[in-house]
Amino acid sequence: MDKDQMKITTIAFDGDDTLWHHENYFSETKARFHTLMNELGDYPDAEEQASERHIANIPLWGYGVKSFTLAMVETAITLTSGKIIGSDIERIMDIGRSLYEHPVILLDHVAETIQALHGQYRLLLITKGDLLAQEMKIAQSKLAPFFEGIEIVSEKNVETYERVFKRYGLKAGEVLMVGNSVKSDILPPIMLGAQAIHIPYYVTWKYEQVETTETEQGKFMVLPDIKELPRALQEIEKNSI
Numbered sequence: 304m305d306k307d308q309m310k311i312t313t314i315a316f317d318g319d320d321t322l323w324h325h326e327n328y329f330s331e332t333k334a335r336f337h338t339l340m341n342e343l344g345d346y347p348d349a350e351e352q353a354s355e356r357h358i359a360n361i362p363l364w365g366y367g368v369k370s371f372t373l374a375m376v377e378t379a380i381t382l383t384s385g386k387i388i389g390s391d392i393e394r395i396m397d398i399g400r401s402l403y404e405h406p407v408i409l410l411d412h413v414a415e416t417i418q419a420l421h422g423q424y425r426l427l428l429i430t431k432g433d434l435l436a437q438e439m440k441i442a443q444s445k446l447a448p449f450f451e452g453i454e455i456v457s458e459k460n461v462e463t464y465e466r467v468f469k470r471y472g473l474k475a476g477e478v479l480m481v482g483n484s485v486k487s488d489i490l491p492p493i494m495l496g497a498q499a500i501h502i503p504y505y506v507t508w509k510y511e512q513v514e515t516t517e518t519e520q521g522k523f524m525v526l527p528d529i530k531e532l533p534r535a536l537q538e539i540e541k542n543s544i
């Protein structure tokens with residue numbers, strides 16, 4: 304990170320795979336779809352095809368469970384050349400539905416870290432995905448009272464962060480964004496002049512994987528665990544003006 308940064312007043316957190324587990328459930332869902340399809344026939348790339356269709360549909364249907372469920376149904380129709388029967392479509396719908404029903408499990412050390420930072424910094428949550436699914440996760444996480452603002456957005460690009468920072472009257476330089484996706488949580492805010500800390504989750508969705516240049520890597524910190532965040536902030540504070 305650069306020296307002589309502005310003092311951090313605000314920490315913005317990503318939700319999925321930063322505060323609570325998510326991608327592991329998605330991987331499980333994809334595997335269940337794959338198993339179901341291969342009960343119906345020989346479809347070795349069923350999982351891959353559903354994933355590709357989900358990504359291709361993002362501009363139309365966005366991120367999240369509902370659009371992935373539609374992608375599974377579409378894939379099943381294509382792979383079976385339209386022969387899949389209603390009761391099997393229903394089984395696919397049930398697989399999608401179960402993604403909504405899993406409990407929200409916070410990552411280790413999240414609750415105590417958020418509590419410790421609350422009061423010292425203004426905390427924001429910036430998360431993307433299905434509006435309803437994200438609202439349910441936030442409610443179940445019991446973290447909402449610690450955030451001064453919660454933004455559920457359809458995409459996390461430079462324009463999104465610019466809009467959010469403006470809404471809260473923030474200069475980019477006083478914001479630290481924390482998240483598991485370099486593509487969505489790290490690169491757009493640093494392009495605006497914010498600071499960012501990457502905390503990788505053990506599995507990254509293919510769509511969120513991105514190559515970074517050495518220059519980009521020099522602009523953000525990587526931490527193995529959110530519990531290191533308060534100490535990292537002390538380091539940043541030492542270098543701030």
Ligand SMILES: [Mg+2]
Pocket residue numbers: 317318319320321482483484
């Ligand atoms: Mg995430």
